[in-house]
Amino acid sequence: MQFISFKNYEQLSAYTADHIVNAIKSKPDLVLCMASGSTPSLTCDLLVEKLKDEHADYSKFTFIGLDEWVGLPPANSGSCHYFFKTKVFEPLQLRPSQYHLFDATSNDLKKECERMDQFIDEKGGIDIMIVGIGMNGHIGFNEPGTSFSLLSHVADLDETTKSVGQKYFNGPVELDKGITIGFSHLMNTKKVFLLANGRHKAEVVKKAIEGPVTEDFPASIMQKHKNGFVVTDEEAASLLK
Ligand code: GLP
Numbered sequence: 001m002q003f004i005s006f007k008n009y010e011q012l013s014a015y016t017a018d019h020i021v022n023a024i025k026s027k028p029d030l031v032l033c034m035a036s037g038s039t040p041s042l043t044c045d046l047l048v049e050k051l052k053d054e055h056a057d058y059s060k061f062t063f064i065g066l067d068e069w070v071g072l073p074p075a076n077s078g079s080c081h082y083f084f085k086t087k088v089f090e091p092l093q094l095r096p097s098q099y100h101l102f103d104a105t106s107n108d109l110k111k112e113c114e115r116m117d118q119f120i121d122e123k124g125g126i127d128i129m130i131v132g133i134g135m136n137g138h139i140g141f142n143e144p145g146t147s148f149s150l151l152s153h154v155a156d157l158d159e160t161t162k163s164v165g166q167k168y169f170n171g172p173v174e175l176d177k178g179i180t181i182g183f184s185h186l187m188n189t190k191k192v193f194l195l196a197n198g199r200h201k202a203e204v205v206k207k208a209i210e211g212p213v214t215e216d217f218p219a220s221i222m223q224k225h226k227n228g229f230v231v232t233d234e235e236a237a238s239l240l241k
Helices: 009-026 041-053 080-092 109-122 159-168 183-188 199-210 218-224
Strands: 002-006 031-034 062-065 067-069 128-131 153-156 177-180 191-196 228-233
Touching: 002 009, 009 031, 009 041, 009 128, 009 191, 009 228, 041 080, 062 080, 062 109, 067 080, 109 153, 109 177, 128 183, 183 218, 191 199, 191 218, 199 218, 199 228, 218 228
Parallel strands: 002 228, 031 062, 031 128, 128 191, 191 228
Antiparallel strands: 067 177, 153 177
């Protein structure tokens, strides 16, 4: 695992977006998997801007959504689907065959997980994964205590995730479960970037990088990834030794 720190959120986001754009230029059929949320928000905006400005051919790349709140339809403005639809798919006018997200309204979520695992397999694996870190150290909805060996799965959300997650919605919403890509996929991904910014993430970044590798603190798995990068701003790095 490598650690990269930038002065601020803008620089962190520009670096990540540049990396993805260059990767698409050298491998047009790149498979990108991303988390939604506050952290990768500017990366998404810059990715769209740079792909257009640089006239990159993004007609062959594939986008995979990392996770979704169970029960939420894509039309809900707090859903991960809505985030990517408005920030990436529509601005880039991607064809529906170019992206794959969990249908969290399905009444067969096990099948939804199998569909995702199969899609990843058919694509030959994920090239780049961009993830964030939750206030309890989760990645996607791989909550504390989740096995490092899981494929896609449904998770019971812990209390921190349920309360922090309220920030994505206009009013209080009942959040109970999440559907997510698991760590078996993360470990098989060629390159993984964990992004974190802001003072509020300093504690969890420290635990992820300097703490023990344990399923009790999911983001610590980054220490085991051969091509894993933790990318932060100065504030999120402020507690590191
Ligand atoms: C959410 C999502 C994660 C996300 C994380 C951090 O609950 N399940 O995929 O990366 O928490 O979110 P944020 O970037 O908004 O801090």
